[in-house]
Amino acid sequence: MLFFKWPFLLFMLVVLPVFFSLRKTRLWIPWLLLASYFFYGWWNPYYLLLVIYSTALDYLLVALMDHCPLAEQPTPISSRIARGPTDPFLRAAFAAAAVLTILLVCGALLGPPSLRPTFAAFSVLVFLMAAGARLASRRIWLFISIFNNLALLLFFKYARFVVQNLNHVFDWLNLSFKLADPSTLMPHGFSYILPVGISFFTFQSMSYTIDFYFGRVQRERNFLRFATFVCFFPQLMAGPIERAKQILPQFQKAPPFELGNIADGLSLFLVGLFKKVAIANYLAIYVDRVYDNPESFGGARLAMATFAFAWQIYFDFSGYTDMARGLARMMGFNLVLNFKNPYLASGLGEFWSRWHISLSTWFRDYLYIPLGGNRGGTLFTYRNLLIVFLVSGFWHGSAWTFLIWGGLHGLGVILTRELERSKFYRDRVPIYAKRAWVFLYVSFAWIFFRAASLDDAKLIVTRIFTTAWHDPRLPALALALILLVWLYEIIYESRVQDLLKFSSLRVGLATFMVLYLTLCTSGGGAFIYFQF
Amino acid sequence: MPAPIETISPPAKAEKTPPGGFEFGATAMRLSARQWLIVIALVALVVTSVPRIWKTYEPFHPGPDYRIPYALSKDYWLYQRRLERTSGQNNIYIVGDSVIWGEYVRPDGTLSHFLTEQSPRHNTYLNCGVNGLFPLAIEGLMRNYAQTLQHKRVILHCNLLWMSSPRADLSEPKPQAFNHSRLVPQFMPRIPAYSADASERISAFLDSHVQFFAWTNHLQIAYFDQHSLPEWTLQDDGSNPPSYPNAYRNPIEVLKQGIPSELANDPDRGPSSRRHKPWTTGGAEPTHFDWVDLDHSLQWNAFQHVVRLLQHHDNDVLVVIGPFNRHMIAPEQQATFEAMITQVQNWLAQNQVQYVTPDTLPSEMYADASHPLTQGYQELARELLTNQTFAKWANRGAK
Numbered sequence: 001m002l003f004f005k006w007p008f009l010l011f012m013l014v015v016l017p018v019f020f021s022l023r024k025t026r027l028w029i030p031w032l033l034l035a036s037y038f039f040y041g042w043w044n045p046y047y048l049l050l051v052i053y054s055t056a057l058d059y060l061l062v063a064l065m066d067h068c069p070l071a072e073q074p075t076p077i078s079s080r081i082a083r084g085p086t087d088p089f090l091r092a093a094f095a096a097a098a099v100l101t102i103l104l105v106c107g108a109l110l111g112p113p114s115l116r117p118t119f120a121a122f123s124v125l126v127f128l129m130a131a132g133a134r135l136a137s138r139r140i141w142l143f144i145s146i147f148n149n150l151a152l153l154l155f156f157k158y159a160r161f162v163v164q165n166l167n168h169v170f171d172w173l174n175l176s177f178k179l180a181d182p183s184t185l186m187p188h189g190f191s192y193i194l195p196v197g198i199s200f201f202t203f204q205s206m207s208y209t210i211d212f213y214f215g216r217v218q219r220e221r222n223f224l225r226f227a228t229f230v231c232f233f234p235q236l237m238a239g240p241i242e243r244a245k246q247i248l249p250q251f252q253k254a255p256p257f258e259l260g261n262i263a264d265g266l267s268l269f270l271v272g273l274f275k276k277v278a279i280a281n282y283l284a285i286y287v288d289r290v291y292d293n294p295e296s297f298g299g300a301r302l303a304m305a306t307f308a309f310a311w312q313i314y315f316d317f318s319g320y321t322d323m324a325r326g327l328a329r330m331m332g333f334n335l336v337l338n339f340k341n342p343y344l345a346s347g348l349g350e351f352w353s354r355w356h357i358s359l360s361t362w363f364r365d366y367l368y369i370p371l372g373g374n375r376g377g378t379l380f381t382y383r384n385l386l387i388v389f390l391v392s393g394f395w396h397g398s399a400w401t402f403l404i405w406g407g408l409h410g411l412g413v414i415l416t417r418e419l420e421r422s423k424f425y426r427d428r429v430p431i432y433a434k435r436a437w438v439f440l441y442v443s444f445a446w447i448f449f450r451a452a453s454l455d456d457a458k459l460i461v462t463r464i465f466t467t468a469w470h471d472p473r474l475p476a477l478a479l480a481l482i483l484l485v486w487l488y489e490i491i492y493e494s495r496v497q498d499l500l501k502f503s504s505l506r507v508g509l510a511t512f513m514v515l516y517l518t519l520c521t522s523g524g525g526a527f528i529y530f531q532f
Numbered sequence: 533m534p535a536p537i538e539t540i541s542p543p544a545k546a547e548k549t550p551p552g553g554f555e556f557g558a559t560a561m562r563l564s565a566r567q568w569l570i571v572i573a574l575v576a577l578v579v580t581s582v583p584r585i586w587k588t589y590e591p592f593h594p595g596p597d598y599r600i601p602y603a604l605s606k607d608y609w610l611y612q613r614r615l616e617r618t619s620g621q622n623n624i625y626i627v628g629d630s631v632i633w634g635e636y637v638r639p640d641g642t643l644s645h646f647l648t649e650q651s652p653r654h655n656t657y658l659n660c661g662v663n664g665l666f667p668l669a670i671e672g673l674m675r676n677y678a679q680t681l682q683h684k685r686v687i688l689h690c691n692l693l694w695m696s697s698p699r700a701d702l703s704e705p706k707p708q709a710f711n712h713s714r715l716v717p718q719f720m721p722r723i724p725a726y727s728a729d730a731s732e733r734i735s736a737f738l739d740s741h742v743q744f745f746a747w748t749n750h751l752q753i754a755y756f757d758q759h760s761l762p763e764w765t766l767q768d769d770g771s772n773p774p775s776y777p778n779a780y781r782n783p784i785e786v787l788k789q790g791i792p793s794e795l796a797n798d799p800d801r802g803p804s805s806r807r808h809k810p811w812t813t814g815g816a817e818p819t820h821f822d823w824v825d826l827d828h829s830l831q832w833n834a835f836q837h838v839v840r841l842l843q844h845h846d847n848d849v850l851v852v853i854g855p856f857n858r859h860m861i862a863p864e865q866q867a868t869f870e871a872m873i874t875q876v877q878n879w880l881a882q883n884q885v886q887y888v889t890p891d892t893l894p895s896e897m898y899a900d901a902s903h904p905l906t907q908g909y910q911e912l913a914r915e916l917l918t919n920q921t922f923a924k925w926a927n928r929g930a931k
Contacts, residue, residue, distance in 0.1 A: 002731075005730075005731040006730070006731045006734035006735055006738070007730040007731055007734065010734070259565045260564070260565065262565070263562075263563055263564055263565040263567075263568050264554075264556070264562060266563070266568060267560055267561055267562050267563045267568075268556070268557065268560045271557075271560045271561060272560075278762075281762075282762040285762070285763065285766045286766055289766075289768075289774065296772055296773045297773050298773075301773060322557060322560060325557070329554070334554045336555075337555040337557055339557070340557075473774075473775060473776045473779045474779070475762070475765035475766060475776065475778075475779040475780070476765075476779065476780050477761065477762065477765050477783075478762070478765070500561070503567060506561045506562075506563055506567060507563070507567050507570050507571055507574070509561060510561060510563055510567070510568075510571045511571050511574045511575060511578075514571065514575050515575060515578060518575075518579070518744070518745075518748065519748050519751075519761070520760055520761040520762060521760055521762065
C-alpha cells in the first residue's frame with residue numbers, strides 16, 4: 001500500500017477516526033498494531049509472519065536478558081554449564097529450548113525435504129538459546145538477537161549475491177562444486193523475494209536489544225506496545241529508523257487529539273506527496289530511459305540523467321519520510337527528522353549529517369563507535385570510516401555497485417576530512433562553490449548506485465567524459481520544479497528565511513501543490529527505498 | 533583520557549528544535565488549521581469553477597455529422613459536452629458502440645448521416661456512438677456522463693456481438709485488457725475479466741463522479757496525446773535516442789489549439805481505405821460462436837440497465853437489434869441465434885420498449901460480424917425509415 005495511492009487514503013480514513021475514538025481506552029495500541037500489520041500484510045500477508053517472528057524473538061530475548069545478572073559472572077563457563085541457571089524463568093527457558101532443539105534437529109534430519117533447511121536453521125538458533133539460558137548470559141542473548149536479525153537480512157537480501165559470486169569463484173578455480181540458489185531453501189509455498197522494509201524493521205528491532213543490553217533503554221514489558229514500535233506503519237517500509245527511547249515513551253499514553261497536529265501532519269504529508277508524485281516520479285521517466293539503455297545516449301544526456309537521479313532519489317526518499325512523519329504527526333507522534341537539505345551541504349561529511357540521518361546515526365552508534373570511532377588516531381579513524389561507509393553501501397543493496405558507491409563516499413569523506421576542517425576551506429572558499437563540489441561528487445557516486453551493473457556504470461562514466469555533448473532535452477517543466485524546491489531550500493538556509501513565513505506565500509504554495517497534483521500527475525512507481 | 537567520541541560527520545550548524553521536541557523539517561511548509569481551511573476553500577473554488585469556465589473558453593461546435601473523434605474516444609467529458617451542445621425538437625440521439633460510431637466509414641457514411649439525409653420529417657439523427665464501447669461501458673457512460681439525456685428520443689443499438697463468447701461478455705475468468713475499462717462497474721457486479729488493482733478502481737470511480745477529474749482527463753486526452761503533462765513533455769518520438777519534441781514546448785500554447793477534430797481524410801476509414809472491404813475478402817468463412825446464455829450474460833444485464841436508465845430519465849427509447857452479420861454464423865447455429873433474438877425481443881416487449889429488428893444486410897455490405905460498410909449503413913437507414921414501427925416512433929415528435 002503506497003502512501004500516494006487511493007487505497008491508502010481509504011485506509012487512513014478508517015484508521016485515524018478509530019484511533020482517535022479509542023485513545024481514551026486501552027485499545028488504541030492494539031488498534032495501531034492491527035493497522036500496521038494490515039498495512040504490511042497488504043503487500044504480502046505471508047511475509048507478515050517474518051515481521052511477527054522478528055518482533056517476538058527480540059521481545060523474548062530482552063525478557064530473558066532481563067533475567068540475567070547485569071555483569072558477566074566471573075565463574076568459569078564449564079562450572080556455569082554444570083550448575084545451570086538459578087532463575088526459574090531461565091531454567092524453564094533452558095528446558096524448553098533444549099527440547100525444541102532436539103525436535104528441530106529431528107525435523108532437519110527426518111522431516112519433509114522442503115522444510116529441512118528451515119528446521120536446521122532454527123535448530124541452530126534454539127540451540128544458542130539453550131546455551132544462553134544455561135549460562136544465564138546477557139551477552140549470548142544479545143548475540144542471538146544480532147545473529148537472528150542479520151541472518152534474516154543476509155538470507156533474504158544477500159544470499160543470492162553471495163552464492164552467485166562464490167559460484168563464479170568456483171568456476172574460476174575449475175571446481176565442479178556449485179552452491180544451490182537460496183530460493184531452494186524456502187519452505188514450500190513461500191517464494192524467495194526481498195521482504196519490503198526488512199532493512200528497516202530489523203535495524204529498528206536490533207537497536208532495541210542493543211540499547212537494552214547497554215542499559216540505555218528500559219525493557220518494554222507490553223508485547224503489543226513493543227510490536228507496534230517495530231512495525232508502526234508510517235515508518236515501517238522505509239524509515240526513518242526509530243530508536244526505542246524515542247518512540248516507546250510516546251506509546252505509553254495516547255496523545256491528545258489536537259487540530260494543530262492534524263494541520264502539521266497534513267503540511268508534511270502534502271510536501272512529501274508533491275516531492276514524490278510531482279517530481280520524483282516525473283524525473284524517474286527521464287532517468288529510467290537513460291539508465292536502462294545507457295549505450296544509446298551521449299555524454300550530456302547521461303550526465304543530466306545522473307543529476308536528475310540525484311534529485312529523484314532525494315525527492316523520492318525525503319518525500320516518503322515527510323509523508324511518514326506527517327502521518328505520525330496527525331496521530332500525535334513525532335518521528336525523527338531524516339533529511340536536512342542535503343544538497344546544500346558544504347562538505348561530504350556534512351552531507352552525511354543531512355542525508356538519511358536516522359541511518360547515519362544508527363551506523364555511528366552501533367558500528368562506528370563500537371569499532372572505536374576516532375579514539376585510535378587518524379589512520380584508525382579512517383579505517384573505521386571506510387568500514388562504516390562500505391557497510392552502509394552494502395546495506396543499500398546486494399551488488400558490487402552499492403559497495404563501490406559506499407566506498408566512494410568513504411574515500412571522499414576521508415580525503416576531504418582535513419580540508420573541510422581547515423580555516424581556508426571554511427572561510428575562503430565561497431559557499432556556493434563548496435555546495436557545487438559536494439553536489440557534483442555525490443552525483444558522481446550516484447552513477448554506481450543507480451546503474452544496473454558495474455559494466456553499465458563504467459560505460460556511463462566513460463561516455464560522460466569521452467562522447468560529444470548535445471542538448472540533454474531535460475524538460476523545462478522538470479527543471480522548473482527542481483529549481484523551485486532548490487530555491488525554497490536556499491532561502492530556508494539564508495538570512496532572508498523569514499520570507500517563507502508569509503502566510504499568503506505558504507497558502508499559495510500549498511494551493512499550487514494540491515492543484516498541480518490533481519491536474520498534472522498520473523500513476524507512478526513504488527518508493528526507491530522500499531527495495532532496501 | 534580517551535578522545536571525545538564524535539559523530540561520523542557532525543552537522544555544520546545545530547538546528548533549533550522547537551518546543552515539544554518536534555523538528556518540522558527543512559522543505560516542509562507549516563500551515564496552521566486556519567491556513568489549511570483557506571487552501572481547501574481555494575482548491576474547492578478552482579475545482580468547481582474551472583471546468584465550467586473552461587466551457588466558455590474552449591470553442592466546440594459539433595456539426596450535424598459530428599462524432600467523437602477516434603483519438604478522443606475516452607474523453608467522456610467531451611461526450612458530456614457534446615450532449616449538452618445539442619438542442620432542438622427534431623433531434624434523435626443514437627447511442628451505441630462502434631457500429632453506431634462507424635468503425636470503417638467516414639462521418640458521412642454512418643447510420644446517423646443516412647437517417648438524417650433520408651428522413652422525411654427532417655429529423656436530425658445525432659451520432660452518439662463511441663468507438664470501442666460495449667454494454668457494460670455504455671451503462672457507465674449513460675449513468676455518469678449523459679445526465680442531459682432526459683426527455684429525449686433515443687435510439688439504442690443492441691449488438692449481440694458482445695454476447696457471442698464469454699470473452700466478449702467479459703465473463704471469462706481470465707484477465708484481459710479491454711477498452712473503456714474506466715466506465716465499467718468497478719466493484720459491483722464483479723467482472724471476472726477485469727483485473728485492475730484497488731487503486732485503479734477507486735481512481736476510475738472518482739473520475740466518473742468528480743467533474744474536475746473528468747475535465748483533467750479531457751485536457752490530457754484532447755491536448756496532451758492522452759498523457760499527463762509531465763509524461764507529455766517526455767513523450768517519445770521513436771527516434772534513438774529520443775529527442776522529446778515537447779521538452780521545451782509551452783503547454784499553454786498547446787491548449788490554445790482547440791479540440792482536435794477528426795481527420796478530414798482518415799486513411800483507415802471510408803470507401804477508399806484498405807480496411808473498407810467485405811468480410812469475405814480475406815477468405816473468412818462462417819464460424820461457430822460460443823454464445824453466452826443471456827440469463828447469465830454480464831453484457832446483456834448491462835444493456836437491460838441502460839434501457840431502464842434511459843427510461844427512468846423519461847426518454848422515449850427505441851432499440852435497434854443488430855443487424856448482426858448472420859452470413860458469418862455457421863448454419864447449425866442459426867437457430868440458437870434466432871432464439872437469442874427472440875429472447876431479446878421478449879424482454880423488450882415485456883418492458884414496453886419499442887424495438888426494430890432489421891433484416892440482415894447482404895453479405896458484401898458487412899466488414900465483419902457486426903459492422904456494415906458505407907453502403908450497408910445506407911441500406912440499413914432506408915430499411916429503418918420504411919419500417920412502420922420505426923417511422924411511427926420517429927414521427928411522433930419529442931416528448
